[in-house]
Amino acid sequence: MAQIFHRSTNTLSRLSIFGAVFIIGGLFTVGAILVRSPYVTNVGVPVPQPVLFSHKHHVGDDGIDCRYCHASVEVSAFAGMPATETCMHCHSQLFNDSPMLQPVTTSAATGLPIAWNRVYQLPDFVYFDHSIHVNKGVGCTTCHGQVDEMPLIQKATSLQMTWCLECHRDPARFVRPRDEVFSMTWQPPPDQAALGAKLVSEYHITSKTNCWTCHR
Amino acid sequence: MAQEINNPTRAPVLAPGYTYRSVTDKISSIVLRGTPRGWYVGFAISFLLAMLLLFAMTYLLIAGIGVWGVNIPVGWGFAITNFVWWIGIGHAGTLISAILLLLRQPWRTSINRFAEAMTLFAVANAALFPILHLGRPYFAYWLFPYPDVMGVWPQFRSPLIWDLFAITTYGLVSLLFWYMGLVPDLATLRDRATKTPVKMFYGLLAMGWRGSVYHWRRYHKSYFLIAALATPLVVSVHSIVSFDFAVSIVPGWHTTIFPPYFVAGAIFSGFAMVLTLTIPLRAVYHLEDFVTMRHLNVMAKVMLASGLIVAYGYMMEFFTSWYSGNTFEQFMTLNRAFGPYAVLFWLMMLCNVVIPQALWLRRVRANVILLFVISILINVGMWVERLVIVVTSLSRDFLPSSWGMYAPTLWDWAVFIGTFGLFFALLFLFIRLLPMISMAEMRELVQETGAGEAH
Numbered sequence: 001m002a003q004i005f006h007r008s009t010n011t012l013s014r015l016s017i018f019g020a021v022f023i024i025g026g027l028f029t030v031g032a033i034l035v036r037s038p039y040v041t042n043v044g045v046p047v048p049q050p051v052l053f054s055h056k057h058h059v060g061d062d063g064i065d066c067r068y069c070h071a072s073v074e075v076s077a078f079a080g081m082p083a084t085e086t087c088m089h090c091h092s093q094l095f096n097d098s099p100m101l102q103p104v105t106t107s108a109a110t111g112l113p114i115a116w117n118r119v120y121q122l123p124d125f126v127y128f129d130h131s132i133h134v135n136k137g138v139g140c141t142t143c144h145g146q147v148d149e150m151p152l153i154q155k156a157t158s159l160q161m162t163w164c165l166e167c168h169r170d171p172a173r174f175v176r177p178r179d180e181v182f183s184m185t186w187q188p189p190p191d192q193a194a195l196g197a198k199l200v201s202e203y204h205i206t207s208k209t210n211c212w213t214c215h216r
Numbered sequence: 217m218a219q220e221i222n223n224p225t226r227a228p229v230l231a232p233g234y235t236y237r238s239v240t241d242k243i244s245s246i247v248l249r250g251t252p253r254g255w256y257v258g259f260a261i262s263f264l265l266a267m268l269l270l271f272a273m274t275y276l277l278i279a280g281i282g283v284w285g286v287n288i289p290v291g292w293g294f295a296i297t298n299f300v301w302w303i304g305i306g307h308a309g310t311l312i313s314a315i316l317l318l319l320r321q322p323w324r325t326s327i328n329r330f331a332e333a334m335t336l337f338a339v340a341n342a343a344l345f346p347i348l349h350l351g352r353p354y355f356a357y358w359l360f361p362y363p364d365v366m367g368v369w370p371q372f373r374s375p376l377i378w379d380l381f382a383i384t385t386y387g388l389v390s391l392l393f394w395y396m397g398l399v400p401d402l403a404t405l406r407d408r409a410t411k412t413p414v415k416m417f418y419g420l421l422a423m424g425w426r427g428s429v430y431h432w433r434r435y436h437k438s439y440f441l442i443a444a445l446a447t448p449l450v451v452s453v454h455s456i457v458s459f460d461f462a463v464s465i466v467p468g469w470h471t472t473i474f475p476p477y478f479v480a481g482a483i484f485s486g487f488a489m490v491l492t493l494t495i496p497l498r499a500v501y502h503l504e505d506f507v508t509m510r511h512l513n514v515m516a517k518v519m520l521a522s523g524l525i526v527a528y529g530y531m532m533e534f535f536t537s538w539y540s541g542n543t544f545e546q547f548m549t550l551n552r553a554f555g556p557y558a559v560l561f562w563l564m565m566l567c568n569v570v571i572p573q574a575l576w577l578r579r580v581r582a583n584v585i586l587l588f589v590i591s592i593l594i595n596v597g598m599w600v601e602r603l604v605i606v607v608t609s610l611s612r613d614f615l616p617s618s619w620g621m622y623a624p625t626l627w628d629w630a631v632f633i634g635t636f637g638l639f640f641a642l643l644f645l646f647i648r649l650l651p652m653i654s655m656a657e658m659r660e661l662v663q664e665t666g667a668g669e670a671h
Binding site for chain 1: 362363364365366367406416419423
């Protein structure tokens with residue numbers, strides 16, 4: 001009887017069975033990589049702002065403390081955004097005629113606040129409080145990265161739940177002494193394990209991984 | 217025929233006078249000859265109903281689960297009832313194909329292919345419901361343990377996760393088993409087809425089967441292996457489904473008898489469905505010589521036996537609720553029998569306990585029409601049983617202040633009726649495109665029973 005298929009079909013069918021495993025596995029792998037990539041998380045992608053404000057200049061070059069502008073970070077859930085008056089402390093004198101500063105001077109003149117765009121946007125179903133983290137020894141740079149090296153502000157961490165849980169499951173790896181919280185240069189010492197364990201007990205840090213800790 | 221009616225137990229599993237060729241001719245001609253007009257009518261009706269399912273599902277997904285009648289306290293309405301019912305129906309297929317194969321029962325041969333197809337389509341329907349009844353069906357994939365970015369795993373202590381594994385395993389093993397069995401038959405169809413596209417269709421599906429001794433040796437080995445793998449599934453899948461109920465603390469659900477009682481119920485309803493489908497099919501396609509009165513008789517007996525186990529389960533539930541001395545259990549039993557849903561309870565008792573007793577009589581087992589009617593009533597009864605279990609327990613549990621009634625909406629009905637459409641549409645396609653009786657195994661049967669000429 002005449003053959004329906006050419007001889008090469010054997011190879012093709014074997015290849016397709018073999019290949020299907022890798023194609024399906026590959027698709028899952030690509031998906032898993034994609035959701036962790038900046039394409040989805042926006043890590044390292046600058047967020048456009050109404051003012052060309054450089055954290056690198058203000059924090060890195062001028063050495064202004066985080067709390068000068070984000071004043072409520074130690075006492076409130078929200079770190080706080082500076083009022084235009086805060087900018088004007090200096091800029092009423094410095095560069096006050098620069099066109100780059102024009103949105104700020106306009107805001108100061110009209111009283112309309114500057115509409116900054118949020119960079120660290122948590123979903124509405126996540127409860128987060130800055131003050132508790134800062135007061136228990138979680139440094140600014142732990143989550144926000146080296147802000148003093150960012151000419152344009154951007155996310156340094158993914159904000160994915162795995163990332164939150166990394167610290168919530170084992171805070172000793174990340175906590176630092178309270179007086180180092182606002183330091184831009186603090187690096188975990190070689191004995192972070194010992195230091196972390198000591199701080200965890202000293203600051204009464206209880207690792208909270210209940211669902212309702214964040215999803216209230 | 218007269219002798220058959222008098223004594224279906226003695227009827228042969230294959231009518232005499234068949235040869236290898238005539239068996240193959242008869243079964244393959246259903247697939248390879250033209251399509252009868254009745255097929256188009258049947259398929260069109262089923263397809264329309266399947267579209268109703270699609271429509272109802274789309275509306276459900278857009279509008280949300282509020283279009284169904286479910287609410288607190290009755291959060292499980294038709295969806296879980298249908299789920300348990302459909303998955304239960306599948307069990308007969310696996311029992312026939314796997315357990316009866318290992319037990320070398322010759323009467324499985326002409327009904328196993330068909331029953332396996334029924335299993336697959338029933339499981340496909342069943343698998344829809346747990347997903348549809350999630351509040352947020354688009355997160356159904358969270359049930360799978362995959363490396364997610366949330367850093368959490370599914371709750372492995374939850375029966376919902378066990379369900380997922382039980383059903384996917386069941387679906388996959390059933391599909392493999394069904395396809396394995398089909399391969400030699402697909403090769404037969406390939407060889408008998410006259411048109412090139414048809415040849416190519418079956419040729420691709422037959423995966424190069426040549427019928428060499430090596431092929432057969434490996435085929436038999438792997439077929440038995442998969443049968444051995446599928447055998448525990450007959451017991452495990454519905455046991456796990458019953459855990460959805462039994463693991464909770466709701467009166468009427470929190471019962472240790474649930475797993476065996478559910479398994480018996482599954483086989484009971486599954487065989488009823490096999491009969492419901494086989495009886496018209498054998499008449500329409502004139503397959504009385506292959507699916508003989510012996511088959512119907514044996515299936516009726518299995519139905520009777522599993523029905524008795526189900527009846528025993530009911531009795532034990534009553535006994536345990538009385539013997540436990542637990543107020544809530546006792547109330548639950550009384551509420552089932554005399555509460556607002558009492559009609560359903562008595563319908564269930566009538567269909568599942570009283571009517572199957574007729575199967576004790578040989579005259580009833582030999583009457584095709586009566587068997588058909590009884591099998592449909594058992595299907596109805598088993599569906600009602602699941603509704604009774606789901607609804608009566610939830611609507612009146614511990615606190616009278618949190619009681620509430622459940623009534624299905626039009627959308628509940630649309631989804632339920634729609635699943636019949638999907639089931640029958642797939643079944644019609646199966647009958648048209650694939651041999652509904654295993655030709656290879658029938659040829660073996662010709663030899664084993666010595667029905668044909670001497671070899």
